Amino acid sequence: MKIIVGYGSCGIAAGAGKVYKALEKRIKEDNLQMDLDIAGCNGMCYLEPIVDVYDDEGNKKTYVQVTPERIDDIINNLQDSDLIISEDEVARRSKIVKVATAKCGVINPEKIEEYIENNGYEAIKKCITEMAPEDVIEEIKLSGLRGRGGAGFPTWFKWNAALQSKATPKYMVCNADEGDPGAFMDRSVLEGDPHNLIEGMMIGAYAIGAEEGVVYVRAEYPLAIVRLQNAIDQAREKGILGKNIFGSNFSFDLRIKAGAGAFVCGEETALIASLEGERGMPRLKPPFPAQKGYWNLPTNINNVETFANIPWIMYNGGDKYAAMGTEDSKGTKVFALTGKIKNGGLVEVPMGMSIKEIIYELGGGILNDKEFKAVQMGGPSGGCIPASIIDTKVDYKSLAATGAIMGSGGMVVMDETTCMVDMARFFLDFTQKESCGKCIHCRIGTTRMLEILTRITEGNGKEGDIELLEELATQIKAGSLCGLGQTAPNPVLSTIRYFRDEYEAHIRDHKCPAKQCSNLLTYEIIDECIGCGVCKRNCPVEAITGEKKEKHEINQEICIKCGKCYQACKFDAITVD
Structure with missing residues (x-):
């Protein structure tokens, strides 16, 4: 029997380390003929700690949701344990099609032999x-395949x-x-299947003629x-990385x-600047990195998920990958479900x-069965998709029509208690702080927009603020050098829309319909x-007064x-309005 404990960041945070140690101790003490191992996250973060028994x-x-106190269920491989994943959960995830993950x-992920046993490095x-x-x-x-980092640019074209x-050497950057x-x-790919990324980068490097690669990871x-x-x-030790690969x-x-x-x-040019030891600031394009990138030499940059699709495509065939998805959006996409969602x-x-x-x-629906309100797609660069168009298909063309973008794959779900004005303020606060400051439109424009949004959420909004936000957004998008500034207004524009x-x-009413902006309550x-x-x-x-067993009162001035x-x-007995 083999026991595998989910040991990604989510599992460890949920207590997988304690579960692993308890299993290890028990197996050793009782001299049990069981193999204990680890694996990365399988995507079911909501059910961690997860233990698979073969x-x-x-x-x-x-x-699922295993605790050290319940390891007897696993050791004895109980058939009727309440910890066993439910049939509903299994059925719910049957629509998942895994390629990159x-x-x-x-x-x-720490044993190259297991990757190789599963057809690893056969594609390269x-x-x-x-x-x-x-x-x-x-x-x-x-x-x-289109780039999974946000822009959705055709991967083959960049390669x-x-x-x-013609210049050499060339670089492959992740x-x-x-x-x-x-x-x-x-993060899930890096923690759960790092060799897949390596193999994807190797294939890309072979295709463009690069001999050196860099993974730029936070x-x-x-x-x-x-x-x-x-x-x-490990790949170096086996001769998979290095000189004269596979002879x-x-x-x-x-x-x-x-x-x-x-x-x-x-942003790829800012990333290149950081790689070179400079402050991460974007530059004008052209020239594009494919002509002048890292150290002014030909460079290709893709994100982790893009590279993680490559070995599967080369092993199984591009036609099989293209058979999945839609006409303009082929293959699969990994999404991170967060926010007010059950799973x-x-x-x-x-x-x-x-x-x-x-x-x-x-995702199992909305947390606490509240009403779905919207989902933010594409992160701070994306936009909000409301409940009224929840049937929108997840592909590049359909999402663009809503004012959102595919982005890298974050899906932040919001329910009826979310204030959309404050949500827009949150994302703009993020991009304003992350702006490198190079462009006046981005540096000053996002600051002015944030000031207006903050003023509105504090109850000091005034007529014309919405129109001013729209005007500033248009100017920032048109005048910013890189994608950060060009997309920073998107959450604001989509929530206004x-x-x-x-x-x-x-x-006008100095009220927050979602009852979240404290100054308006x-x-x-x-x-x-x-x-x-x-x-x-x-x-x-001490704003509340009143005698025992008598109705109390709140001093609104305090x-x-x-x-x-x-x-x-x-x-x-207390209302909020």
Whole structure:
């Protein structure tokens, strides 16, 4: 029997380390004939810690939300344990089609042998021994793969541009600077299947003629960095990285560059500047990195998920990849479901699935069964998609029509309690702080927009603010040099487009319909009050007065609108308006 503990960041945070140690101790003490191993995240973050048990015939049983106190269920391989994943959960995830994350949660990411046993490095061997670089690029073209980092640019076109550049040496760079709030797709691949990234980069390097690669990964991903470095070291030891790979003339090696976590370094020219030891700031294009990139030499940059699709495509064929998805959006896409959703985690689905299917069928619906309001797609660079168009298909063309973008794959779900004006303020606050400051339009424009949004949420909005936000947004998008500034206004524009009434309520009525903006709220004690005094004791500024067993009152001049009285009252005797 083999026992595998999910050991990604989500699993460790949920207590997988304690579960692993308890299993290890028990197996050793009782001299049990069981193999204990680890794997990365399989996407079901909401059910961590997860333990998979394989019997001698290879049949798998999955235990979820495991605690050290319940390891007997696993040791005894109980058939009727309440920890076993439900049939509903299994059915719910049946629509998931894994390509980029196929081995995540299955193999031990720290053992190259397990990757090789699962057809690992067969795709690069095929490329080197059977195909010319042009043939590889043609196969990627056939697949229809578009960059998964946000822009959705055809992968083959970028590779071909780098191949056509005559200068040498050439560089293959992976952008693993995943900075969108709520996004963790790339981290899952790095932690759960680092060899897949390495192989994808090797194939790309062979296609463009590069001998050196760099993975630019944010330093906030310590486990990902450790596992990736371990994978690189193992690949070198086996001669898979280095000189004359598989006895050919192709040589390639790889190193890691830990970035400081600047969001702007997701833009490829800013990333290149950071790699060169400069401040991460974008530059004008052209020339494009394919002509003059790292050290002014031909450079190709793709993100982790893009590279993670490559080995599957080259092993199975571009036509099989193209058979999934839609006409203009081929293959699968990994999404990170976060926010007000029951089943937070990762899902990889064929392009063309509707947002409604992803949220309600795969995500299990809205937390606490509240009403779905909107989903933010594309992170700070994306836009809001409201409940009225929840049937929108997830593909590049359909999402663009809504004012949102595919982005890298973050899906932040919001319910009826979310204030859309404050949500727009949150994302703009993020981009304003992350602006490198090079462009006046971005540096000053986002600051002015943030000031207006803050003023509106604090109850000081005025007529003309909405129109001023739209005007500033237009100017910022037109005048900014890179994608950060060009897309920073998107959350504001999309919320104005779909939730203009909320903006107007804040400005004209000085009310927050979602009851989230504290300065616009009024707390009152109604006749249901029995005078228990709980609200009075919880008020941090002593704004509540009243005798025991008599109705209490709130002094509105003293009240700081913190909501602690409302939260503490067990008799629904306090209203908020």
